[in-house]
Amino acid sequence: MQALVQKKKNKAKTIEKVIVIDELRQEFKLEALLKYAEVTRSTFYYQLNRMKETDKYKEIKKRRNNSYLSRKQRKINGYRRITMELHNRGYNINHKTVSKLMKELGLQCFVRIQKI
Secondary structure, three states: OOOOOOOOOOOOOHHHHHHHHHHHOOOOOHHHHHHHHOOOHHHHHHHHHHHHOOOOOHHHHHHHHOOOOOEOOOEOOOHHHHHHHHHHOOOOOOHHHHHHHHHHHOOOOOOOOOOO
């Protein structure tokens, strides 16, 4: 139950609250859980349905280990190069989506420091 209400620094995300509420709703009333977690009913059902959806970028995420996402095991291309490579391979994807997916997967472009 403490996972539902936490201090500001360790504030639980809505999706985490929905998962906990979904598990506890067999034992307690849904109204009480929603009120305790400070989540509205519409938000609860929206997040619940969103968790059931399939990931439309699943195939692109699977290919993250390919050569166009990782170079020399340590360097990763930036979102611009990855977007261009995905376009060359036939994927129609926006650069903002590529940037978002890189953040989700924990991929980061390392900037080379110029030597003076």
